[in-house]
Amino acid sequence: MTASNTESLRAAAATYWTPKRLKDQFGGKKLLLAPIDAAELLHAIGLMAQDGSFSRDNMRKFTQINHMIQCLKPALDDLVKRHTKISIVDLACGSSFLTLAMSWYLTHVMQHEIDVLGIDRRGDLIEKSTKIAQKCNIASFVRFAKGDLQDIDLEQYGMTRIHLTTALHGCDIATDYALAIGLRHKSDHIAVAPCCQAELNRNLQKNLPEGYDGALAPVFAIPQISREICADLTDAMRVLLTRSKGYAVTASEFVPSEHTPKNRLLLATRRGNFHTQSYDKYETLKKSLGDQGIFLEALLQNAT
DSSP states (O other): OOHHHHHHHHHHHHHHSOHHHHHHHHTTOOOSSOTTTTHHHHHHTTOBOTTSOBOHHHHHHHHHHHHHHHHHHHHHHHHHHHOSEEEEEEETOTTOHHHHHHHHIIIIISOOEEEEEEEESOHHHHHHHHHHHHHTTOTTTEEEEEOOTTTOOGGGGTOOSOSEEEEEEEETTHHHHHHHHHHHTTOSEEEEEEEOOOHHHHHHHHHOOTTOOOTTHHHHTSHHHHHHHHHHHHHHHHHHHHHHTTEEEEEEEOSOTTTOSOOEEEEEEEOOSOOHHHHHHHHHHHHHTTSOOOHHHHHTTTOO
């Protein structure tokens, strides 16, 4: 984006987003990523029109991005205080809205040095995100690479010390891969938003011992309910396994449920190396499910 185009877009955003309009739209709430301050980024990712406005759907996405950054702010503030340069990996980054918005916030608002790597197996999305980073003049510290999480080597990209690992809506076991990568690298903070947690339900339907009469047996016999319950159980087991590696973990809603049912955010902060009580709780829960665990357990077998 040329300097003249940037200035023109910023001017349009400043004209459109008057104090009154900002108050009417956001109720006076302070935005971490404001329309005027991030006009060129928001335009480049397709949310902001040339006149500075948003469509209704894009306004929803813009609000979600701000809320997500707000959820991550305690972790980002912690990293800014402790590290002169923050290393971030976004796994299964998809369209990379979070990667780009978070990078913009850290560099343009927090004025902090970063090194960001987004990884996804879809080459078309990687190419698109790379072009956006170039257009917004942030490609020197925000990179994208095509790769599969099951065999990605972060060190080949110079990412030897990871401060923040993120993965939004990594489908099914992609979230397990993302968690395992963050845990293996002893990432200071990990943030994942699970999606389509199907593995546990699939395994239970195939592998429950004949005559299984656990307390949840009637639930697992009802397919639609079993899928929903198993999604929650999967995330509970992910929390326990992550805690067992010395992390404090919380689960919260990061997108209003009227927008999407896939709105659980797991936030983990490293406190130590091990927490055996959490692993014991995982084993107890696993035993109650006919000894059916989740994929993350296998991925962590060799993690130290």
